[in-house]
Amino acid sequence: MFKGQPLLKNILIFFIIACLSTGAFGADIEIKTSVDRTKVGLNQNFKITVDVSGAKADNAGNPQMPDISTFAAYMGSSGTSSNIQIINGRMSVSKSHSFTYRAISMGKFTIPGASIKFGGKEYRSKPIHIEVVKAAAQQPRTQQRRTQTPATQSSSQVDKNSLYLKVTASKRQVYVNEPVILNYKIYTRVSVTQYGIIKLPNTAGFWAEEYDIGKQPQTHEEIINGQKFIVAEIKRMALFPTDAGKKTIGAMEIECNVRVQQRRRSVFDSFFDDPFFGRSVRKLVHSNPVTINVLPLPAENKPSNYSGLVGSFNVNANVDKKQVKTNEAISLKINISGTGNIKMIPNPKVELPTDFEQYSPKVSEKISRNDRGITGSKTFEYVLVARYPGEQKIKPIEFSYFDVRTKKYKTLRTKAILVNVEKSGDQFVTVTSGHSKEDVKYLGQDIRFIQQGIPDFKKIGSQFYKSFYFLIILLLPLIAVGVSYGYRRHLDKISGNVAYARSRKANQMAMKRLSKAKKFLSPNTQKQYYAEVAKSLLGFLGDKLNIPSAGIITDEVEDLMKNKNVKEDVIKQYLLCLKMCDYQRFAPSDAQLEEMEIFFDEAKQAIVSLEKVI
Numbered sequence: 001m002f003k004g005q006p007l008l009k010n011i012l013i014f015f016i017i018a019c020l021s022t023g024a025f026g027a028d029i030e031i032k033t034s035v036d037r038t039k040v041g042l043n044q045n046f047k048i049t050v051d052v053s054g055a056k057a058d059n060a061g062n063p064q065m066p067d068i069s070t071f072a073a074y075m076g077s078s079g080t081s082s083n084i085q086i087i088n089g090r091m092s093v094s095k096s097h098s099f100t101y102r103a104i105s106m107g108k109f110t111i112p113g114a115s116i117k118f119g120g121k122e123y124r125s126k127p128i129h130i131e132v133v134k135a136a137a138q139q140p141r142t143q144q145r146r147t148q149t150p151a152t153q154s155s156s157q158v159d160k161n162s163l164y165l166k167v168t169a170s171k172r173q174v175y176v177n178e179p180v181i182l183n184y185k186i187y188t189r190v191s192v193t194q195y196g197i198i199k200l201p202n203t204a205g206f207w208a209e210e211y212d213i214g215k216q217p218q219t220h221e222e223i224i225n226g227q228k229f230i231v232a233e234i235k236r237m238a239l240f241p242t243d244a245g246k247k248t249i250g251a252m253e254i255e256c257n258v259r260v261q262q263r264r265r266s267v268f269d270s271f272f273d274d275p276f277f278g279r280s281v282r283k284l285v286h287s288n289p290v291t292i293n294v295l296p297l298p299a300e301n302k303p304s305n306y307s308g309l310v311g312s313f314n315v316n317a318n319v320d321k322k323q324v325k326t327n328e329a330i331s332l333k334i335n336i337s338g339t340g341n342i343k344m345i346p347n348p349k350v351e352l353p354t355d356f357e358q359y360s361p362k363v364s365e366k367i368s369r370n371d372r373g374i375t376g377s378k379t380f381e382y383v384l385v386a387r388y389p390g391e392q393k394i395k396p397i398e399f400s401y402f403d404v405r406t407k408k409y410k411t412l413r414t415k416a417i418l419v420n421v422e423k424s425g426d427q428f429v430t431v432t433s434g435h436s437k438e439d440v441k442y443l444g445q446d447i448r449f450i451q452q453g454i455p456d457f458k459k460i461g462s463q464f465y466k467s468f469y470f471l472i473i474l475l476l477p478l479i480a481v482g483v484s485y486g487y488r489r490h491l492d493k494i495s496g497n498v499a500y501a502r503s504r505k506a507n508q509m510a511m512k513r514l515s516k517a518k519k520f521l522s523p524n525t526q527k528q529y530y531a532e533v534a535k536s537l538l539g540f541l542g543d544k545l546n547i548p549s550a551g552i553i554t555d556e557v558e559d560l561m562k563n564k565n566v567k568e569d570v571i572k573q574y575l576l577c578l579k580m581c582d583y584q585r586f587a588p589s590d591a592q593l594e595e596m597e598i599f600f601d602e603a604k605q606a607i608v609s610l611e612k613v614i
Contacts, residue, residue: 029054031063033114033125034228040103041135045075048101049228050114050125051221053094059118063097066112071132072101103132111226128226158258158283162189165254167201167287175295177240177310177341178404179209179373184235184252184287186217189227191259193280195234201287202250203239207341211236211369238374240341244296253286303400303411305349311340311373315348315399317414319384325424330384334397334414337377342367345378351395355421357385386421393418506543510536510607518600526584526591533603534581537574540607544614561610570609577603 029052036047050063062080081096109132113125163186170181182201186192217232234254241247257280297310313336320331334348342365352358359382367376386392394417403410517532538552545560552560557578561571580599584591 029056029060029116029118029123031114031116031123031125032223033111033128033226034223035111035128035130035226038129038226039131039133042103042106042132044135045100045102046072046130048099048111048114050097050099051094052097052116055093056118057093057095060095060116061118063114063116065099065114068101068109068111071103071105071107071109073104075100075102106132106134108132126223130226158190158260158281160285163187163192163256163258163283163285165252165285165287167252167290169290169292172291173293173295174241175310175402175404176242176244176297177308177344177402179238179240179311179341180206180292181236181238181371181373182249182290183233185231185233186254186256186285187222187224187229187231188256189229192256193259194257195254197235197252198255198284199251199253199286201252201290203237205243205245205247206239206241206249207344209238209240209341209343209369209374211238238369239292240344241292241294244294247292247294249290249292251286251289253284256283256285257281258283297402298407301409303409305398305411306400306402306409307346309340309344309401310404311338311401312403312405313338313340313399313401313412315397315412315414317394317397317417319394319417319419322418323420323422324386325422326386326389327424328386330386330419332382332384332394332417334380334382335377336379336399339373339375340401342374342376342378347380348397348399350382350397352384353392353394355386355388355390355392356394357387359383359385386419389421389423391418391420503544503546506540507607507611509543510540513539514600514604514607521593521596521600523591523593523596526596529596530581530584530591533600534578534585537578537581537603537607540610541574544610564614566610566613570606570613573602573606574610577606 032051032053034049034051036049040046048065050065052060052063077097077099080098109130111128111130113127115122115124117123166185166187168183168185171178174180186195213233213236217234219230219232222229222231235252239249259280315334315336317332317334319333324330332350334350336345336348347361347363350358361380361382364379364381365376366378367374369375396413396416398411398413400409400411402408513532513536517529517536520526520529520532522529538557541557541560542548542552545564547560558571558575561574577599
């Protein structure tokens with residue numbers, strides 16, 4: 001080994017870390033440029049906004065604006081605003097710089113991207129296209145008041161360029177039963193306070209699976225053609241075409257309530273007509289229809305047992321036991337998982353030995369909807385009953401589907417399952433515990449024989465009033481009177497003796513307190529849970545000893561129980577439960593749900609053990 005090798009190694013490690021740090025440092029910066037409008041009148045002002053975002057955006061300087069003096073004059077800066085968000089422990093910072101310009105030349109122009117230098121690198125936004133047109137002649141102010149109403153002003157503020165509904169399809173050409181994911185999003189540059197779907201898209205010829213996007217749509221910003229839009233996804237669904245041909249998915253229509261500003265027509269107008277408050281107008285927007293070209297599945301090499309499914313799947317099968325006795329139930333589970341129309345997976349064909357009895361399966365599904373489509377699994381659970389002894393063989397289970405990646409049919413096969421059946425003298429079917437299936441019928445013997453043996457003869461001429469049962473019936477009223485008298489004395493003793501009453505009801509009250517504690521059986525309510533269990537333990541001891549439970553402290557519990565000659569193991573178990581409650585309540589600890597459930601049973605057992613000795 002060379003003496004200089006460790007030094008060389010350290011230098012190399014430092015260089016790699018520096019490169020990675022620089023890359024990560026620079027990757028946290030993003031710059032975007034937008035304008036408030038892409039068509040501006042001559043001698044009118046327009047605003048350019050530069051957004052710098054990322055974890056390191058707060059350390060970045062001001063952006064360098066491009067030179068657009070050929071068609072616009074710089075009027076000044078509108079200020080800078082900052083926004084900080086922490087999502088899943090990761091901080092994101094965004095800074096917005098606004099600049100005002102006045103259009104001085106007509107024509108179509110390109111605003112070059114703004115730039116910013118940070119971390120030894122230069123970042124530049126995308127260019128924006130803008131058009132400067134001749135401004136319309138302004139009408140006299142008095143004429144404007146006569147011709148313009150709030151309604152016309154509002155409708156002119158909301159147009160198809162400031163509010164629209166857009167639909168995107170994951171694919172435009174698919175095979176039969178191959179999913180197409182449609183996303184419906186609102187793009188708006190105005191204030192939408194509410195929306196409602198008044199017309200759903202026509203999905204005739206498709207099997208539809210809806211995505212759950214929540215009650216409140218998530219919004220984000222997008223810059224489109226140089227303008228900043230607020231975007232919200234309002235509907236997502238996966239469509240599985242049922243037959244081939246060109247399919248058209250109809251438009252979806254929504255009604256939006258838009259908050260717009262309006263100006264007063266006179267000083268006598270309502271105060272709430274002030275532009276600060278604005279008013280709401282209704283706007284109908286709709287998406288465009290979507291055409292999907294659905295290809296037929298190839299007829300070549302199609303398996304005879306083809307399931308009709310398209311996607312990517314796996315299949316496996318197993319039994320809960322391979323060594324059984326005759327007339328004993330076996331659980332056969334077949335699980336088919338993958339990506340595709342999970343709900344349309346048919347019941348697999350199970351070929352059993354002739355000596356097996358089979359019952360209808362219990363079917364369960366687990367479905368997940370994500371950007372890749374519909375994924376999940378479908379499980380078929382069969383109850384099988386072996387009728388005759390011997391080595392029995394469950395043949396491999398086959399499942400066929402069309403793989404869209406290879407554009408070929410695939411047939412999956414499980415391994416054969418061997419079950420060794422031993423002879424049993426049982427007449428009944430034995431169902432092992434844990435099976436949640438349909439009830440298994442009584443198999444028994446195939447032939448019923450005439451019952452043999454001596455019949456149960458009764459003596460002729462016997463009188464019932466001379467029997468033992470008649471004597472018991474006569475004594476029942478006396479027994480009832482005795483029980484009532486004893487119960488009455490018990491009630492009188494409870495009402496007159498507080499210590500006796502508390503001792504008799506101690507267990508009942510402790511169980512009620514434990515039931516209350518069980519409502520807090522969650523890691524999120526850990527402190528409340530252990531506090532309620534402690535109340536149950538101390539309350540039970542106080543009721544048994546006829547002392548206030550609020551005055552009992554943990555250090556005194558041992559002496560109180562020793563005075564009552566309680567066994568050492570019971571005292572130790574009780575004290576351990578109380579100390580655990582104190583630790584979890586006052587120490588900075590986190591308990592798992594499984595630990596809390598185990599402790600609940602331990603506390604309950606401690607109360608039961610103390611009940612037996614006091």
